[in-house]
Amino acid sequence: MNPSSINTILLFVLLINMFILGSNRIITAIKAVAIQGVILAFLAFFFKETTDSDAFLFIIIIAVKGFIIPYLLIKVTKMADINQEMTPLIGYVPTMFIDALSVFLSFFVASKLPLLPAHQETIIVPVFFATLMSGMLLIISRQKAITQVVGYLIMENGVFILSSMLTGSVTLLAEIGVLLDVLAGVFIMGIMLNHIATTFEKGDAVKLTSLRE
Amino acid sequence: MFLCISLFFILCSAFLPFFIAKKNPLLCDKLFAFFYSIGALLGLGFIAFGITKGLHVAYTLPFSILFSYFSIKIEMINLLFMIPIYLIGSMSAIYSTSYWSTAQKGLGSSFRYRLYLCLFTISMILLVISDNFIMFITFWEIMSLLAYGLITIDEDSEEAQSAGYLYFIATHTGVIALMGMFAIIQVYFGFSDFSSALGKIDANLAIASSIFLLGVFGFGMKAGFFPLYFWLPSAHSSAPVPISALLSGVMIKMGIYGILKILFMFSNIPHWWGWLIFAIGILSGILGVVYAIAQHDIKKLLAYHSIENIGIIAIGIGLAMLGRSYHNSTLVLFGLAGALFHVINHSLFKPLLFYSAGSIIEKYHTRDIGHYGGIIKVQPYTALFFLIGAVSISGLPPFNGFASEWLLYMGMFKTLFSHQNTLMPVVFGILSLALIGGLALACFVKVFGISFLGNPRKIELSNVKESSLFMLFPMAFLSTICFVLGVFPSIMKDILLDIASAFNQKNIYVKIDTLINLSEAYLWFFMIFGVVLAVVLYQTRGKISKNIGTWACGFSHKTPRAQYTSSSLMQMILDLFGWTLHVKRGAFCSKELFSQKYHFYLHQNDKTIYWLAKISEKFLLFCSKLRTIIHNGYMGIYVLYIFVALILMLLYVGN
């Protein structure tokens, strides 16, 4: 239980957010998210002494976030040879700028919130908010379906930060259930992506905006 | 219980005859009319009994239903409003025998028509007798829906469908307002039926005014008060004739009934309510008749006249309310008596007019007055009945329209003596009533003169016969009643007095016996009339030769197109009211060097409806624009909505 190491990890997370928002290649973004997930998996150990159940959970998380999901997404990308450029609705620099703003904002908010002394010295809550917002930001600012999945994954990572903060209240089973749900969600999304890529021709695969008033 | 039996008969009439409809459609229609009339007769008998005995029934069904209970209450006012339902219902049933015969319209259509007709009547009866709010609104809605079904009974006519749509919107909007009203009453005052709330609600509370306004909106939508009548002309004109008669003669009176019902609930009435209703009445009256003059479609014209008459009734109700708020029982008596008497009269002569118009329309297949002319020679009886209807709706003696307007006039004139100068604006009521009278007279001179007299304009009359007995009988019957009520108006005086004193919530010591004098005066009138008629007939017997054409002041006009048309007859009047009309005038001419044809057109229409239509159109456009902006298809934007909502809610929670 040492705050400094936790903070370093969380800083990494923040940086990865920035990196994803800045990167213009999809595969890179996917890999980055995977790395983020793996890093976060370690977070659990810093909070309390480990039990074997934690180890079990750790393994599952590594498996799901580190390997299965990225593999799935990359496979889809390859299979439907979606081109690598993630066509932004808002440009890269503005997004990063907004993200930076959101980081500041979240730190500000977190300073206002009542926290346990244990959490006050770590930057866990602000990072959680920041990650959530960056995920949203990615979803809003990029048009392609797959990048939006990436944003979804970022948000999920943010939630994971939070859940790892509250060990004890959330049971192991619940954790696994959550994971599996996310997995199923991403899985179905992957299938849908595949269908999209096969049904639409490359031109309008970019943005799905035919259903409107 | 007479009532149940009568309703049962009416219900039977919907089903029984159709077992033989396959073999003998005509007999089936006759049977329908027969059963229905028996039911109606029973009902009328019950009413007569009730009125003479001063019946007062209050009854509650033992079991609970619809989250409440079914309680009925029958008093004078209910009986009064039940009269037209039964009367006009049976008349329409008889009229339909030839107007909507199974042979022409086909079994399915005819069956639906008759079934709706019966249920329509039944629901109105139940509406009038039901005392509980939930019951009331339920039957109200059922009545409205059946009316919708009857208006749009003809699936193929575009016009009927759109009219039905307008009507539908209007009626259900009204129902929603009524729901709000009843909700307020139940929550704030805890009453769940009319009789328990009778005179218990203090109108000085702020919420009471909203009850009143919601009520006026909801019921006025049905009754066709000034801005809310937009559904009425199209619906009345595109429905089948017997149905138009029912709608205009009976259904819109239910709105009046409702307004009276809610007024009964208040212990006192603020001044501005009375003035509001009074003003609405004046507006509806004048505008209604002006728009009617501008119309060429005979059924639309009659529909606008029902707006006018509703205006007159509203004037009466407004007077009664003023009387209550100024503690002037004379005004209450004359106002309410006039209003209710006019309700009855209007429900007599308006169906009469619709029926006779229908018997023309059936022959000529057009509703445009400009095509008629000289009908009196081929359909003398129809013409006679229409004339009677016209005279009575113009409020001319010795017919019933005059009697009720006379009561209203008397009420207003009597206020001149009470030295409350705050009541002085009532004179505007007198003037507008006079104006309405003059205009209505002009309008019906136009209708009668243009369509029945003179030479046929566009349609050849050679092969037209007088309508069948089933059509003539209702007209004859109604015109007789009009005449009798006109000459002996004092038949009504007790029931009117009774209701008025109930409305006043304390006894009224003024009397309306002066109605007797009218009959006396009419006696003299008929005496003189008889003498003069006798003399003239004696003098002119055998001296009449009818073998020349009309003297055309030197011209020799062979063409009937040289006659005065409805628009030219009324143009001088309409010029005075140009500001209320939406006028489109112009001319076509063929573009050759020597133009052969040159023809002008002039359309004058209801400006109110025109503006309403414009506004709603704008609103719809705005809505679809807004929709396209919000639903632009980008999912990022949708997520942004969620995000923004989240942030805003967090901020809201934060402080």
Added chain:
Amino acid sequence: MTVAFLCTVCVATVLGVIFITKENKTRAYAIFALALGHLLLTLCLLNLNIVHIDALSKFILIIISTLYLGITFHGISYFSICQSQNNNKYVALSLVIFLVFATLMIVADELISMWIFLETASLACAPLIYYNKNKASIEATWKYLFLCSIGIILALVGMLFISYSAIMAGASDTSLSFENILANGKSFNSTWLKISFVFIFIGFATKTGLFPLHSWKADAYGEEPGIFGALMAGGMTSLSWLALIRLMQIMNASKESALMQNVLVFFGVASMLFASIGMLNQSDIKRVLAYSSIEHMGIISLGFGVGGVGIFGALFHIFNNALLKGAIFIAVGNIKRAFGEKTLYFVSGAIGKIPISGTILFITFLAIVGTPPFGSFFSIFSILKGTLNYSNGLLFFMIMGLIFAFIGISKTILSATRGKPKDIQTGYKDTLGMYLVPLVLLLITLFVGINMPNIMQNLLNEASLLIKG
């Protein structure tokens, strides 16, 4: 225990059938059998308390069970007549999954597990939307899937916050089981509780489809077949309302009701007004129904927001809304099959063309806009009454919303049902199997309106007492 075992066995057999057979028809029968079994389960859950479930769960369970039975019964004729070609293996599978997890979600007594089951059930709906396998359906599915997932993630965050607030309060038991939270929720840290309320509300409201979180609704309901639209508009919404009701219980238990009420009322009014904007001169029948569903969500949330008699009305309206939406979506599906299209350029005079379905559609529409004596009238009426003890102005807002929404929906439905039918030849025939279900659902609402059975009344009162806390 035995019951659970039996259930698993049934589900397993049904799944087996679905996977083995080649026939759409047999699959449909299998699901129908499952629905019957579920009805049985519901009955025994209601009477003999094996698992302890409260009135709310019972109420929602009844709704889901009835609706699912109806839909599967309609499914028999639907799959065997209209959709004999289109292979329905995955659809059947997801229907089964939906039922299982919906039931689990209803009986769940712990927040996170409830969340998981709800999430799974909503994921199971994705194949239903995708059923037609064309571009539009893909897009609709994608939007539904994604927006709901985001919503659900936010809900999860909120739940974690609840536990954090428990930790803050230094509570001994920080687990998220209901009785725990309800018992000592008032001692929890209010700040975090409020934040968590925000997150959870947004999450589940996305699934419910309140403005401005409604965006997926029009597309999804518009593109999926009517029968599945019935399932989602009737069933899915009820489930998410159950989730929201749990949230309300928590807030009430922890004395934060004022905040919750304001939020609910705001969202209710906003949804009603926006829905009416969406419906006015809308030419696509199914989209109109989607917006109408948004409107009714608004009405319900208004009812919960104003409290008092409004809560009873809201619960009752959940019931009516579920059944009526089920009926009208199926009826519209029939209309669509009869005309081949779902926009007004092609559809008109349905009553003339397919009299029974057309009439059912018309009457259901009347019921939806709250015509007495249908049940919906009474629910709306009691919500109207409830608005008064919140504030008088709200009554007029609600009346406005009702009027505009009514005008909007009536234009479309009337011109679809009345008038002269267009002569478009699709070989569709109105068979008993196609119109029985909506008719029955309609009759149920009518019956409930005319004379509500005491059992249901007691259930409703009990449930509303639970919510009031």
Added chain:
Amino acid sequence: MQDIIYLIFGTLFFFMLSIVNLGIIIKVKAFFGGRYGVPIFQKMYDILKLWQKSIKLSQTTSWVFFAGPLLATIVPVFCFLFLPFVAFPSILSFDGDFLLFVYMFGLLRFFTTSSALDTGSSFEGMGSARELTFSFLVEPIMFVCFIILAKGTSSLSLEDFFGYNILDAWSDYSTVFGIVVVCFFVIMLAENSRIPFDDPATHLELTMTHEVMVLDHSGPLLASILVGSAMKLTLFAILIVDLAIPFKTGILPLDTTIGIFAVLGMGVVVGITESVMARLRLTDIKKILMGTLIISLFGIILISR
């Protein structure tokens, strides 16, 4: 029974009076025209001559064609019952009879215009259009006058309006009653279509109002129309006289003679007006009537103070 006799003698008297009245008007106009003029009873001879003639009808007409002329004679006689003649009380009087009075003329108008339209001639339609327009403008004025009278005499029957108790009403509201007299004079001219509203002696159909409606009537019908119009004029003359000469000497014969001469005096006044004024344009007629209405409304304001 003696009511009937009273009625018969009254009617005869009324009839003679109106014939003479008409004759006087013609005389006066002739005098102003510098002619000698026809004898006073000329109208009588005309009517008798017409009375013996036979009737020629257009094929277009129907029984409605008879209704107009009949009512034209019946209505004035009937309305005469309500009017007190100077000291003679009215034969028939009750609260609100003035409404009957007004609306009876409405009935008359309805049928005269209808019977005009019955011929299907373009000119007669013109006449009825004008008649309708003007009279619907006149009606409110009449009502305003009656409102003022009712308020002033605080009673509701014509007998009291014009009967004995009018004198003190005059003393209270003299100005207002002056206005009323003027209004009634205008109404008389307009209702009986005299100059300046219409020229009964014109020979151009396009300018006629009343005469153009009776083009096709002939024989006894025309006679009854003539009688009717004469009576109508005199009816209004009596009305004005009753109003303008409120004081009574109390000696019946004296009052009666005063009354008769006053009515004939009205004839003179009308004659003078007709000879000094020119006929108005149709469009101006509306203006004049509107103006009169507004003036009479002033009367209401004055009296309601």
